[in-house]
Amino acid sequence: MSRLSVKNHDRDVAGYRYIYPVISRRSGGLSIGINFNTNNACNWRCVYCQVPDLSIGAAPELDFDLLASELADFLQDVLHGSFYQRFQLEPKMRVIKDIAISGNGEPTSVRDFAKAINLITRVVERANIAESYQYVLITNGSLVHKAEVQKGLQIFNQYNGQVWHKLDSATDIGREGINHAGLSRHKQLENLITSAKLCSTWIQSCVLGFASADQGQGGLIDVQEQQAYLALLAELMQQVSLQGVMLYSLARPSLQAEANMITSASMDQLNNFADQIRRLGLTVKVSG
């Protein structure tokens, strides 16, 4: 018998290809993760990324029938089977809190993204979940300009889905140093605007530093980085409304080559930065 805990983030724990359960301390229950990136491929390479053997690329062709049957089976097991007993979940955590499309790579890179979102929402609807749960898409947002991704976000919005859109830096140095992403500031802003226009959008930002300037630059611990970030948020808020900002630090060790070069923000640093963002008029959630 296996025990599923807040520490157990093994995506294979339930034995599915696309579905992985996670107990989320933050949300206080079960998060049903859906991973399209079974090949551990992403179009970015963030220095803090926890994906093992991360490679550059897109999600592989999706097996829609398998995804549908895995999700239906898993929901059946959770709602009417012995899932909670088998995994020895404490009673207060026996509630579905969210259905999170969050992969070992960038989920919107899957071909037919909109078809996948449509399929997931149909399977979930058929399961008749009594509790109120939240759909979440965790994305780096770099492919939001694509028509297929926008179509998927529109469907997601019909189900009150939320986009958690990554923004770790508003500078060229930061985007390159933290995310290894060749994205211009203009493009980054445009993607955030598009996302927020189509669907409820939270900005999700990892606040980190580098052990020394030789090892990298651009983490949000840096005061200049914070100023650039606040300026971008202010510009963004003139055009769209955002749900807010989620700030977090390095919760688990990076599995990238830079693991020993990056440093976590302290709770004080996170809270100080959060206060500055709140002064812009945004809601901020902080997790250390």
Ligand code: SF4
């Ligand atoms: S965007 Fe996400 S999956 Fe891709 S490299 Fe960054 S942290 Fe990893």
